[in-house]
Amino acid sequence: MDEPLMVQARGLRKTFMVGRQPVEAVRNVSLDVPAGGLLALLGPNGAGKSTTMRMLTTLLPPTAGSVHVAGIDAVAEPALARRQIGYVGQKHAAGENYRIRDELITQARLFGLSKAVARERADEALEMLGIASLGKRAPGTLSGGQRRRVDIAFGLVHRPRVLFLDEPTTGLDPHSRAGVWEQIERLRREHDMTVLLTTHYLDEVERAAGQIVIVDAGEVVAQGSAAELRGRVPGAASLDDVFIALTGRRLQATGEAYSHA
């Protein structure tokens, strides 16, 4: 029997006007994420990953196509869909003049939780991410790794059914990256949370046991598990080989940009 889908996108398109020229940032992207599953959108900078993510999280209306989150039509009923979503963007979520714990409580309140429950959830989120001692600190006093954990706390403080993470490990050192992945795996394991993330780090998606959607120039180039994708390209030893075979370019494992192979 098929598993129920937590995220379903069909024929997503986004066209921006740059001056008078239409630019297609996302072209006909379709994807499915089953409940409790993990899906990684993999691609170079400018591939359309974040634009896709913003459409899936109701931050950007699609030019065409449909999005369903937890069975809710996110294009027609964005406010309802947002109740099911936790979103961790690329930028830092906590305001500079605010204390971390206060901000988390505010976040939980915006999802309709009472003050008492919001306080409880904020403390739980801080505890879960190993940053309980940072609650009274201002964001500016934290390290990069600590700030990213705080960002993730914002995404899960209200216990969403689906957690969207846009480049959750970009700019972090290897130790902090491993820490963030540990938390993502823990959320899936202990809370049965569905996770959809974007990344351009090959080593991360290679290790994570989930579905991978390779995106390039706004289009889905291939999708499947790491093993399935490697199997499609004869002689491919890594996802890097798969990416080169499919796009003619190299997706650098640790860099910000990609280059011609």
Add this chain to the structure above:
Amino acid sequence: MRKFLRDVGTVFAREIRPELRSPIGLLFAMIQPVLFLVLFGPMLSGADLTEASSSWSWFVPGILVMMCLFGPLGAGHSLMVELSGGQMERFLATPVNRAALVVGRTAKDLVTLLLQAVLIMAVAVPLGLDLHLPGAVAALALLAVLGVGLSGFSYLLAIAALPSGNLFWIVTQVFVFPIILLSGVLLPIEAGPGWLQTISTVNPGRYIVDAARVLFGGELLTAEVAQGLFAAALLAAGGLWLATRAMRRGV
């Protein structure tokens, strides 16, 4: 409606918290109006200022309106920082009512403004302001309506100015001074040449300043008060509506 009010309360509580924790910023914003009171106000003591009972009841209302232009009209700066910083994106991915994001922030601006206005009046009384309490309270209410409108326009500007922010600075820095001068805040418009008086008739600030002066003089029900209230209400309705619409459309 219940959810809207709850969201307004949550946004307001978030915005007011840093001000309460560190009220120095609130006092810092008062330096300029206090300097005007202390260093400019006394120079008006011998001036013929139309029908005002004293130079102070003529000058203080203008200073309060000026404070309104610098405070609430500059309030969009914090929104602009959060829009480019990513905090607003986090808010927009929640089910928060979009109008509540504007109204909650505006409510905080309003509380800050009224607190500052009361402090300015407290400073002005020893200098010679003859305080008519009902009129002063009504003037504060007028100021509050104006503050709501200017905050709304400021948030609209902040959204429209992205990503560079240039538009926000051009409008708040370049256009504020002509508005202040053409409102007759510092000197009576009636003393100016005809062309200046004609231009000032299209400036809503002039009507609001005139109304505040009448109220500070102790009169409540006059044509000037009605005109000023109408101008402030128009700005409030327009500012709130446009800012809320911009927020709903997504930023």
